[in-house]
Amino acid sequence: MRELPVIAIDAMGGDLGPPVIVPAVADFLRADEGAAVLLVGRGEDLDPLLKRYIRGGSERLDVVEASQVVSMDEPPADALRKKKDSSMRVAVNLIREHRAHACVSAGNTGALMATARYVLKTLPGIDRPAIMSAIPSRGGHTHMLDLGANAHCTPQQLAQFAVMGTVVAADVHGLASPRVGLLNIGTEEIKGNETIRLAGQLLARSELNYVGFVEGHDIMSGRVDVVVTDGFTGNIALKTMEGVARMLFETAREEIQRSWVSRLGAVAAAPLFRAIRDRVDPRRYNGASLVGLNGIVIKSHGGADSMAFANAIRTALVEVRKGVPTQIGDLLKRQTILERAV
Amino acid sequence: MRELPVIAIDAMGGDLGPPVIVPAVADFLRADEGAAVLLVGRGEDLDPLLKRYIRGGSERLDVVEASQVVSMDEPPADALRKKKDSSMRVAVNLIREHRAHACVSAGNTGALMATARYVLKTLPGIDRPAIMSAIPSRGGHTHMLDLGANAHCTPQQLAQFAVMGTVVAADVHGLASPRVGLLNIGTEEIKGNETIRLAGQLLARSELNYVGFVEGHDIMSGRVDVVVTDGFTGNIALKTMEGVARMLFETAREEIQRSWVSRLGAVAAAPLFRAIRDRVDPRRYNGASLVGLNGIVIKSHGGADSMAFANAIRTALVEVRKGVPTQIGDLLKRQTILERAV
Numbered sequence: 001m002r003e004l005p006v007i008a009i010d011a012m013g014g015d016l017g018p019p020v021i022v023p024a025v026a027d028f029l030r031a032d033e034g035a036a037v038l039l040v041g042r043g044e045d046l047d048p049l050l051k052r053y054i055r056g057g058s059e060r061l062d063v064v065e066a067s068q069v070v071s072m073d074e075p076p077a078d079a080l081r082k083k084k085d086s087s088m089r090v091a092v093n094l095i096r097e098h099r100a101h102a103c104v105s106a107g108n109t110g111a112l113m114a115t116a117r118y119v120l121k122t123l124p125g126i127d128r129p130a131i132m133s134a135i136p137s138r139g140g141h142t143h144m145l146d147l148g149a150n151a152h153c154t155p156q157q158l159a160q161f162a163v164m165g166t167v168v169a170a171d172v173h174g175l176a177s178p179r180v181g182l183l184n185i186g187t188e189e190i191k192g193n194e195t196i197r198l199a200g201q202l203l204a205r206s207e208l209n210y211v212g213f214v215e216g217h218d219i220m221s222g223r224v225d226v227v228v229t230d231g232f233t234g235n236i237a238l239k240t241m242e243g244v245a246r247m248l249f250e251t252a253r254e255e256i257q258r259s260w261v262s263r264l265g266a267v268a269a270a271p272l273f274r275a276i277r278d279r280v281d282p283r284r285y286n287g288a289s290l291v292g293l294n295g296i297v298i299k300s301h302g303g304a305d306s307m308a309f310a311n312a313i314r315t316a317l318v319e320v321r322k323g324v325p326t327q328i329g330d331l332l333k334r335q336t337i338l339e340r341a342v
Numbered sequence: 343m344r345e346l347p348v349i350a351i352d353a354m355g356g357d358l359g360p361p362v363i364v365p366a367v368a369d370f371l372r373a374d375e376g377a378a379v380l381l382v383g384r385g386e387d388l389d390p391l392l393k394r395y396i397r398g399g400s401e402r403l404d405v406v407e408a409s410q411v412v413s414m415d416e417p418p419a420d421a422l423r424k425k426k427d428s429s430m431r432v433a434v435n436l437i438r439e440h441r442a443h444a445c446v447s448a449g450n451t452g453a454l455m456a457t458a459r460y461v462l463k464t465l466p467g468i469d470r471p472a473i474m475s476a477i478p479s480r481g482g483h484t485h486m487l488d489l490g491a492n493a494h495c496t497p498q499q500l501a502q503f504a505v506m507g508t509v510v511a512a513d514v515h516g517l518a519s520p521r522v523g524l525l526n527i528g529t530e531e532i533k534g535n536e537t538i539r540l541a542g543q544l545l546a547r548s549e550l551n552y553v554g555f556v557e558g559h560d561i562m563s564g565r566v567d568v569v570v571t572d573g574f575t576g577n578i579a580l581k582t583m584e585g586v587a588r589m590l591f592e593t594a595r596e597e598i599q600r601s602w603v604s605r606l607g608a609v610a611a612a613p614l615f616r617a618i619r620d621r622v623d624p625r626r627y628n629g630a631s632l633v634g635l636n637g638i639v640i641k642s643h644g645g646a647d648s649m650a651f652a653n654a655i656r657t658a659l660v661e662v663r664k665g666v667p668t669q670i671g672d673l674l675k676r677q678t679i680l681e682r683a684v
Contacts, residue, residue, distance in 0.1 A: 243561060271607060
C-alpha cells in the first residue's frame, strides 16, 4: 500500500455523510487500480456500510478512527478549537504526517479551509489559499478562482491565483499555455477598481499567458482557460450560474407538464434533454481544489451524490500524480516580476 | 400632444440605430394610444425610415434634430464635452426642458449615465444613480441594482438602492411590500465585507421589507423581489447569467445537429423549446432604469431588436405614469433612519 498514492477521505462530511461516501469509495477503488484510500470517521458508522459495499474488504482501504464530526454550519473557529479529533481534522493531519498524499472532504467549506491552512500552511510566496473549480464552458471548461475563500484580495494575491490556475490548467488538464483572464466589468464608465487594474499590470509583466480583462459571460465563452477574481465576486458568479441552470431546467419541467402536446414533445426529445444536461452536469465538475497549500485538499459539494463524490476523489488523485503544490511553487519562483512587485 | 406623456427617444443610439429604432417607435405608437414620442437624431437618416414605417406620419410623433452621434465605445467624458448636440444629449435635455417626461437610449451606457447625471442631477438624498433591471426568476422576476454604474458603493448608497428598488417593484410592478435582499456570499468563513454588513444593519432598521443576505442563486429563486448589490458584482452577475443561458441554448443547438434521432426529437420538442426560451427571453426584459435621477432615463440593450426596443419604451411610459422619481424621493424622506446614519 505504501507505494501507491494514498487519498485520505473525510467519511463523515457533507449533507449525507457515509451512506454517500462509502459507495463512492467502493466505486473509486473498483475503477482506479492505482490508488489507496484511508477512510476517516467513526468505525461504528462505517463498518456496516463497508460490509455492504466492499465485501471481503480491500487491500487498498484502511479505516482511520476519528471520534468527532464537524457540522455543516459550525463556525470554522469552533471546528478548529473544539474538534481536534474530527474526521475532517484527522484526514488533513494524515497529509502532514505523510500518511496520505491528498485529502477529500464534503464538509463545511469554511472549516475545511481553516483546518487546512492551520495544519498544512500555505506554500512559500502564497499569501492565501483559494478555492478553484472547473466550470463547464463552450468546448470544454474554464478554471475559476477564488470561489469564496477570500472576500478581499490584493493585486498580488490575484496574481498568485493566476499562477495557481495556470498550473492546474496546464498540468492537470494538459493545456500548453493556459490563457488567463481577470474578471472585470466591461463597457461601463469606471472599468473595475484600482485592485484589478494593478493586478492586470502585474500579470501583463509576468510570464503567464495573460489575455486581459474578461467579463461575466466569458466564464463560459471559452475565451480563456483560467478566470481570476476575488472570492466575493467568484462565489456570487458561481452561485448565479447554478441558479440560472436550475431555473432553466425547472422551467423546462413546468413547460413539459403544461399540455399533452408538450409532454409528447418531451418524450421525443428526452435523449436530447439528457445530452444537454450531461454536458453541464455539476456532478461531473465536482471537486474544488483548495490551492496554495502545502498539500492537496479537495472540497466536494456538500450535497454530492456517490457519482459526484467519486469524481472529487479522482480530482485528488490527478493532482497527486501531477504534484500540483510543487508545480505551483516552481512556477511562482519563476515569476520574479510578481515577487518584486510585492 | 401636450397632455399626453412624451417619451424622448435617442434614435441614433445602439449597435444598429435608426433601422431598429424607427420600426420600434412605429410599433409602440400603434399599440399604445396614450403616449407621444419625440424622435431625436439626424433628419436625413430618419426621414426615409419614417416614410417607410409610419406612412402619413403620426400626430403623436415629432422629430427633434441633433447633428451628432455618441459612438458605442466613446469615453463618457468625451461624449459630455465634445458631443453637446448628440442625439443622446438632446434627448436627455428634453426632460430638463420639460418637453419630455422620459428618455430612452440604446447608446453607450457610460456616456448615457454621465450625461443624465450632468443634465438632470440626482434626487435629494441620493448620492449616485444606479442601473436597475428586471431579471427573470421562478414565478416572475426580480429587480436587481446596481448593474454597473458604481464599482464601489458605501453602505448608505446600497441602502439608497434598496429604496429605489422597492419603489419600482411596488409602484411599477404592483407588489404590496417588496422583499429586499442584499447580495452576499453565504456559507464561507468570511461572510462578505464591512460595507455589506453595515448596509444590512441600516436596512434592518429601515421601514423597508428587508429579508437579509441572499446568495447568487437567489437572484432567480423568487425568494426576494429586489436584489441590492454594488455595480461591480451586479454587472458580473448579470453577464454571467447571460453567458449561462447562451451556453445552454448553444449546447442544445449542437446536440440537435449531432444525429438524425436528435434532429427528430428537436422537431417534436420545438414548441417546448420555444416556450422555455420565451420565458427567459432577454428581449422581454429589455429596458434598464437609470434610477436616482431627477427624471426617467431608460437604457435599452445596445444590440436590442425592434421588439426589445419597443419594450424599453413601454418601461419608460410605465415609469412616467407612476411618477417613479417622485415616489423614490417620498420613500427616501420617510427613511429617517437612513438619513441619520449617513
